[in-house]
Amino acid sequence: TPACAGKACGDDGCGGVCGSCAAGQDCSAGQCIWPSVSFAADVYPIFQAHDCAGMGCHGGVMPAEGLDLSTSSKALGDLVDVPSVQCANRARVASGEPSASYLVNKLTGSGLCSGTRMPKTGASLYTSEIDTVRAWIAGL
Numbered sequence: 001t002p003a004c005a006g007k008a009c010g011d012d013g014c015g016g017v018c019g020s021c022a023a024g025q026d027c028s029a030g031q032c033i034w035p036s037v038s039f040a041a042d043v044y045p046i047f048q049a050h051d052c053a054g055m056g057c058h059g060g061v062m063p064a065e066g067l068d069l070s071t072s073s074k075a076l077g078d079l080v081d082v083p084s085v086q087c088a089n090r091a092r093v094a095s096g097e098p099s100a101s102y103l104v105n106k107l108t109g110s111g112l113c114s115g116t117r118m119p120k121t122g123a124s125l126y127t128s129e130i131d132t133v134r135a136w137i138a139g140l
Helices: 039-049 072-079 102-108 127-138
Strands: 026-028 031-033
Touching (some): 102 127
């Protein structure tokens, strides 16, 4: 008899599976978990690599939408549990809730209240980079 009670993923004990985890998540003891991610070491370098704090974007004297990504500490303070300017009923980053975080919508281009997918110029983030952002948010 398959044994999936209380399991979101993994072996059912009969050669089948109890379910699978979302991209970027791992299965551990029957539960889907996000890997541990640091904002300063893992997420902020993604923003730097895509020049998100460049002039005319989220840096300089008047960063777009009041979101200053010029330093890791400013970025963190402007992101976590701060209401989005474009979507006032949503937080830029809702602690522990990647799917409720407007940042994820902006990076994926889906569920936008207004504006466009970010970054506006250059290449979009890779799926693995967005998964890193999701993992960081999930761990808050």
